[in-house]
Amino acid sequence: MDENIKETSSIGVVKISDEVVSVVAGLAADEIEGIEGMNSGITSGISQILGGKKNPSKGVKVTVTEDNASIDLYVVVRYGVKIPEVCEKVQKNVMKTVETITGLKVSTVNIYVQNVVIYKSESKENTEQREN
Structure with a gap:
């Protein structure tokens, strides 16, 4: 686990690991309406099912250099949302939250939409509306 020196003072040194930044970013992204979760591949999905724990840093890659x-x-994302608008909200929330909590300057927040989720109840409602 990489640790980054954040601040040095006469009292001591504060170190923030990349994993902490990943968790903060994942939780901030998950707060936005329209985001159904994070995706980092099939292996993490299987481990989440077997382990029963949700990993907030899943689907987050952080590169930290200095500050x-x-x-x-x-x-x-959820089917039916305006993807560019949701992604912009995620970018702003992640940047603001990470900068506020960690004190790091966030240079970029890149969003990669990996999947769209359609719920059965929504697809039935859409079918019924089209039939009428």
């Missing part, structure tokens, strides 16, 4: 962070998010 600067670049964040890549691999997200799943």
Whole structure:
């Protein structure tokens, strides 16, 4: 686990790991309406099913250099949302939250939409509306 020196003072050193930044970014992204989750591949999905735990850093890649962070998010969106608008809200929320909590400057927040989720109840409603 990489640890980054954040601040040095006469009292000591504060270190923030990349994993902490990943968790903060994942939780901030998940707060936005229209985001159904994060996607980092089949293996993490299987481990989540077997382990029963949700990993907030799943689908988040963070690169930290000095006091600067670049964040890549691999997200799943809900069918019917305006993807560009949802992604812009995610970018702003992740940037604001990470900068506020960690003090790091976030240079970029890249969003990669990996999947779209359609719920059965929504698809039935849409079919019924089209038939009428």
